[in-house]
Amino acid sequence: MARPIRIEYAGAFYHVISRGNERRAVFRGDDDYKLFLSTLEEASDRFDVLIHAYCLMPNHLHLLIQTKDSNLSEFMKRLLGVYTIRFNRRHKRHGHLFRGRYKACLIDQDSYFLELSRYIHLNPVKAKLSVSPEEYCWSSMRFFLRQDGPSYLHKKFTLDSFDSPRAYQVFVKEGMGQNGDLPKPTAGCILGSESFIKNFTKHIQKHKGKDVSGKKGLYRMPIPKLQQLTQGKERSFQMYCLWKYGRLTQRSIGEMFSRTHAAVSQNIHRFGARLAKDKILNQELKSVMSEFKD
Known part of the structure; x- marks a missing residue:
């Protein structure tokens, strides 16, 4: 059977599913769930991906996401790849953790966004892991009922x-008394209204079954301009901007500053942690970015 194609473009919504290799557990305990969520936070920040809902099950996971750029593949490669490395290191194992290619279904937000949000949050109930969706610890459902929540979770759109x-x-609990099955995606990768499907079917036919991708690098800022704006700032500030907004790899940044990949990674991570707590530093970064827009 031919694999479903990928359709990537700026602003696209996806339902992503990734299952464990040979249906084995990808989360063995609470620490693994926490590890994945921290990796999700890093990857979503790195690639400007909006997380609208998530549910982590013992042997698979569901994400409802929106990409600001046409970079779904880059985001998922980072997310699953880094988590696999960290999981393997923690459990002293080697090899693949997830089964083959993740499944990504392009969705029409006007027709299926809310249905998918409900479907994802009801997974633990259907699997008898929880009596009600908000009681399950490893989905985003409970945060929709609270003021607080992880910074990477975007509840407002829902x-x-x-x-x-x-x-x-x-609305979510009304689905507990229903069948809850979603329609079968068209071409294995599109879920939406008739007009939505028709539009993308044309793209699939035009590309003859190959992956369809929109403009790359839409949110990548010119490196010379970034260097000019951050000149005189502390090294970690410059590294973070080159990584976050210039989309440079940590290895490339290391070559620019004569630092190892590990040293760059630590600088970026520590700066990100400071940024989450320091309002003055946040304002300084926003000021620099506003100059870029001007």
């Missing part, structure tokens, strides 16, 4: 369709 978080909870 909750804007409801009068209150409570109304969204009612």
Whole structure:
């Protein structure tokens, strides 16, 4: 059977599923779930991917995401690859963790976004891992009912369709009494209205079954301009901007600063941690980026 093609473009919404190799567990305990979520936070920040919902099951995972750029493949390669390395190191194992190619279904947000959000959050209930969706620790559902939540989880787009978080909870729980199966995706990779499917079917036919990708590098800032704007800033500030906004690899940044890949990684990680807590540093970064826009 031919593999489903990938359709990538800026602003696209996807339902992503990745399963464990040979249906084996990809999460063996709480520490693994936490490890994946921290990796998800890093990858979503790195590639400007919006996480609208997630659910981590023992042997597979579901994500409802939106890419600002046409970079789904880069994001997933980073997410699953880094997590696999960290999981293998933690459990002293080698080899593949996930089964083959992840499944990514392009979705029409107007027709299926809310259905998918409900479907993802109901997974633990259907698998009898939880009595109600909000009680399951490793999905995003409980955060929709609270003021707080992880910074990478974008709840607003979902909750804007409801009068209150409570109304969204009612909507999700209404699915507990239904079959809950989603329609079979067209061409194995598209879920949407008739017009939405028709539009992308034309692209598939035009590309003769090959992956369809929009413009690359849409959010990559010119390196010379970044260097000019960050000149005089501390080294970790410059490294973070080159990594985050210039999309340079840590190895390339290391060559620019005569530092090892590991040293660059530590600098970027520490700066990101500071950025999450330091309002003044946040404002300084925003000021630099506003100059870029000007």
